[in-house]
Amino acid sequence: LIFCDFVPISLLVTLEIVKFMQAVFIGWDAAIYDETKDMPTKVQSSNLNEELGQVEYIFSDKTGTLTQNIMEFKKMCIGPVSYGTSSAQPQTSGTQRTDSDSDTESQASGRPKRAEFKTNNKTGVPAQVAAGPGKGIPNVNFSDPAFYEHMADERHENHANIHRFLLHLALCHTVIVETKEVDGQQQTSYNASSPDELALVNAARFFGYFFRERDAANNIVLELPDGSVAEYPLLNVIEFDSTRKRMTVMVRMPDGSVKVMCKGADSVIEKRLSTKDGMVKTSGYLESYAEEGLRTLLLAEKHITDEDYEAWQDKFDEASLATENRDAKIGQVADEMEYGFELVGATAIEDRLQDEVAATISVLKEAGIKVWVLTGDKIETAINIGYSCKVLSNDMGQHIIDATEPADISDQLLDAHKEHRKSKLADHGLIVAGDTLLQITEDPDLCEDFLSLSDKMKVVIACRVSPKQKAEVVQLVKDRYPEKRTLAIGDGANDVNMITTAHIGVGISGLEGQQAARASDYAIGQFKYLRNLLLVHGRESYRKNSYVVC
Template sequence: FEREELFFRALCLCHTVQVKEDDNIDGLKKAQLSGRSCVYISSSPDEVALVEGIQRLGYTYLRLKDNFMEILNPKNDIERFELLEMLSFDSVRRRMSVIVRSVAGDIFLFCKGADSSIFPRVTEGKIDQIRSRVERNAVEGLRTLCVAYKKFTRKEYDSVCKLLQNAKLALHDREKKLAEAYEQIEKDLILLGATAVEDQLQEKAADTIEALQKAGIKVWVLTGDKMETAAATCYACKLFRRNTQLLELTTKKIEEQSLHDVLFDLSKTVLKHSGSLTRDNFSGLSTDMQDYGLIIDGAALSLIMKPREDGSSGNYRERFLEICRNCSAVLCCRMAPLQKAQIVKLIKLSKEHPITLAIGDGANDVSMILEAHVGIGITGKEGRQAARNSDYAIPKFKHLKKMLLVHGHFYYVRISELVQYFFYKNVCFIFPQFLYQFFCGFSQQPLYDTAYLTLYNISFTSLPILLYSLMEQHVSTEMLKREPSLYRDITKNALLRWRVFIYWTFLGLFDAVVFFFGAYFLFDNTTVTSNGQMFGNWTFGTLVFTVLVFTVTLKLALDTHYWTWINHFVIWGSLLFYIIFSLLWGGIIWPFLNYQRMYYVFMQMLSSGPAWLGIILLITVSLLPDVLKKVLCRQLWPTATERTQTKHQCLSVEQSTIFMLSQTSSSLSF
C-alpha cells in the first residue's frame, strides 16, 4: 500500500466503533432514509466523526465479524483484515493501537493518539510538516490526532505475541506489565498523518459561562486537549477575553526556568502589592482582581503536587493556589482523569474551603465529578458514565445556568429561611415558658395547655413554612436569568452566617419578652373582664399562645414575596384552624379527659375587650422592630436583590398606571 492509502486504512481500522444494525421503517432502511450507508456508534464522538469523514473519501468501514474487520475501498472491493491484537486507549498513554493482518499476510500495527504521545515514538515520515500543521489546527480550536504505523515481520510479531501473553497472564501488577509491554511495542513508528475534528460548543455555552462569571463563580476548565486547542475553545466560550493576560505554567516554561522561579514570577505579576515578596518567601492576596488567565498543563501540575526534597510538600501547592485566586479564569490542559480529581481536591482543601462543582459528559470526568462537593453529569454522545456517577444529570450544558442561578438561588433562600424561622418560632415558643418559672415558684407548672404544646409545631405553624420553603420566589425567574449578579448576594453562605443567626435569635427573644410581659401587665389590671373577675393562669397562657401563633405566622407572611392562592389558603387557614380548634377544645366537655381546665377559657378571653386590644397591640409591637429594620436597611444599605425588587415594583406600578390611564382615555373617547 502507498502511504496515503495506509493512512485511510489506519483510520478505518484503528478505532472501537461499532456498526449499528439497520432498522426497517415501512420497508426502507433507516440508513437509506438518512442518506448514509452505515450507522456508527461509539463512546467517543471523535472516532465516529473520523470514520464518517473517511467514508466520504471512499473508504467505508463495514463491520467486525468473526474477528475480521471489513472495509469497502473506492473501487467497491471489500478488504478483510484479521484483528490480531488491540492495545486499548487509556488516559496515561493517550493513544491506542491495533495489530491487523491483511489477506496477503502482511502484519501492520496502526497507532492513533495525541501528538505529544505519537511524535516521540516516530522515526520516519514528514514529522516537521505534520507537526506545524497540527499546531495550526490546534490554534484554530480543532481537536487533533496523529496516526502512525509499523510493519512487523513474522518473527517480530511472534515476539510481540509472547510479550503480550506474558503480561496478560501475570498474577501481580498486570496493568503495570501491560503498560510496559505497550511501551515496547509502540516504538519506531512511521508517521502517516494527522486528523483534525471540529468540536463545536454546545448551544449557549458561552452565554452560560459568562453568566456564571457575572454571578461571582470562578470557572476552571479541565481538559485533556492540547494547550492551543483548549485556549482557542476558552476564547470561543468567552472564558478568556481580548483583554485577558494569559499566564503560562507549562513544561516548556519550567524547562527554561526552575519551577520556583516560574511560580515567583507569576505570583509577582498577579499580586498588586509585590514589594514584600522575596525569592525565598512570598505570600499575599491582591485586593483588586486583575483580568488574568492561567494556563497549566498536566506535567507542570505533577511537579507542583510532587513533594519537595525538604519535605515541604504543600509549599508549591499554596503558591499555585495563590496565583489561581488572583486569576479570573484557569485552564488546565493535558489533564489525566486522576489529575482532574487532584485539582478539585486541592481547591476543596484550600484555606477558603470553597464549595466545588464539577460538570462533565464523559468517562474521563467521572473522577472529578465524584471528588467535588456537587457533581453534575451531562447526558450526551460520550455515554452516560458521567450522568450515572453524578448528583444531578442535565441534558445540555446551557441548563446549568438555570440550575444554579435560578433553582440554586431559590432553594438556598428557602432553606435559609426555613432553618432560621424554625429557630425563631421555637425561641418565641419556649422562652415565655422559661420566664413563667420565675413567677410560679419554679413549680414546673406549664404555661401552655398540653394540646397547644403538642400541636404548635405539628399543626399551627408547620404548613406555612413548609409551603414557603417549596414555593417562595423573592425575585422572578426571568430577573434572575437576566441579572446573574444577584447570585452574589447569597454567596459565601451569606444568609446562614452567625450575624444573621444572632439577629433571628434576638428577634425571637424580644418577641417572647413582649408576649409574656405584655400579657403579664395586661392581667395586672382588674378591669380586664366586665365583671371585674381576674383571669386564671390558663387564660394567661392561652393569651400568650394566641399572640405567639399570630405573630410568627404574620412574620412569615411579611417575608413572603410570591403570593398565590395556596399561600393565602395555608397562612390564613392555619390561623383560622387555630381559632376553630381553640373554640372546640374549650367549648366542649370532653368525656375522655381527666381534667377540664381549658373549658370556656378561650371564649372567656375573647369576651374581653381589653384582651382583644392587648392581642392586637402585642402583635404590632412584636412585628414592629423587624419591619423597621427591613425598611431602614432597604433604604440605606440595599442589596442588589432588594434594589431589583424595588425596581420591579416600580415598573409594575408604572405599567398598571399606564393601563388605568389608557382605560380612562378610552372611556372618555366614547
C-alpha cells in the same frame, strides 16, 4: 435527643420536607427542562440545595460539557500537505455528490458510492468520491478540491500517502457495525466508544474506504474505492485509555506482512516516532488546527516480522493472565511494541459549542464564581475554545505555565506573580499544561505557589490532564479553602472522579453514557441550565432555608 431543647426534632423534619419540595420544584422548572432529550433536571441529593447558592469554584470538563460532543471531520495533514478548508460548507459544486439513480441506490444500501477516480473537468475533483456533508454519511464536513486531485492522480507525490492514510483510518479502530433494514433496504451504521473514532471511520467511508464488518474469523472487511473487497486479519488490539492517550491495532496485510497501526495524542505519538523529519511541517499544521479550536490526533505505523510479533504476543498473553497488577503489566508490554513508528498523518476534528455556553459562563463570572476548565486538549486548542466560550477575553491578562522541570516551573510561577502585580487589568487567566501540573502536585512548594497564583485568577484552564489529575486539582482547592464550596460538572465516565471529589457534583446526560449523571448530585441536560440551577434555585434555597432555621 440530648440537644432537642436547643434544636427541636420537628425543625429537622420540617427542613427535610422543605428541601424535598425544593427538589420537586427544581424538577418541575420548565426553564431547565431539555426538550431534545425529554429530560427534566434531576435532583439526586436534596441536602445540597442551599449549597448551590454558595458555590465559589466551578470545575468543568470541556468535551461534551461545554461542547456538543458531536464530531465533524474537518481537516487532515498527509505528508507535506494540509487538506481541508475552513468553510463550513463546500463552496465548489464539483465537490457535491450527484443525484443520479446509481448514487441514490448506493446511499439507500447504506454504503458510499464506489469511486472510479474520474475527475471533473472543471474542478479536478474525482467523480463519485467527492461528497458534501449531509449526503448520507454523518460526522464529515470536508471540502478541498486539491485533495481529490491528489487522490486521483497516481503520478502525484502524495497519492500513495493519501491512500495509506485513509487505509489507516479504516483499520485502526474498535468500531462495531450495525446493519438494519429500512424500507426494504439494508442500511449500515457505526457504534463507537468515542465520537472522535466515529468521525474518523465515517471519514474513511466518505472517501471510499468503507468498513463493512468484522467477521466471525476476526477479519476487517473493507470495500475499497475501486469497488473491490479486501480482508485484513485483525491480530491484536491495544485499546485506548485516558492514561495511555493512544490505541494500537495489529493487522496482517494482503502481502502477508504484519503492520502495527497507532493513533493518539500528538504529544504521545511524537515521542514514539523513529524519526522527527515528518514532524517539521506537521507540527506547524497541528498548531494552526489547534488555533482554530480543532481536536487533533496523529497517525503512525510500522511493519514488523512474524517472529517479532509472535514473541511479543507471548508476552502480551502472559500479562493478560496476570492476577496482580494486570493493567500495569499489559501497559508495559504495550510500550515495547509502540515505538519506532513512521508518521502517517494528522487529523483535525471540530466539536462545536453547546447553545448559550458563552452567556452562561459570563453570568457565572459576573456572580463572582471562579471557573476552572479541565481538558485533555493541547494548550492552543484549549485557549481557542476559551475565547469562544468567553472563559478568556481580550481584556484579560494571560499567564501560561508549561515548563516540565521544577526549577523552570518555579521561575514561571514567580514571573506570573510579578506580572500580575504590575498589570493594570482587572481580570487574569491562568493556563497550565498537564505535565506541568503533574510536577506541581508532587512538590509542596510548587503547589503552594500555584494555588497562591490561581487564587488571584478569574479563570484557570488546565490542558492535557488525565481523569486522575482532574480529581487531584479539585482536591487541592478543597484542601486549601475548606470553607469554600466547589462544584464539578462533566458528562463522561472520565469525569466521575472529579464529580465525586467536589462538594457538589453535576452530571450532564450526554453521548458518552449516563455514568456522570448517575454519580452526580444533580443531573442536567445542557451546560446552560447551570445558570438557573445555581443563581435561581441555589440562591432561593439558601435564602428560604435560612428563614426556616431562623
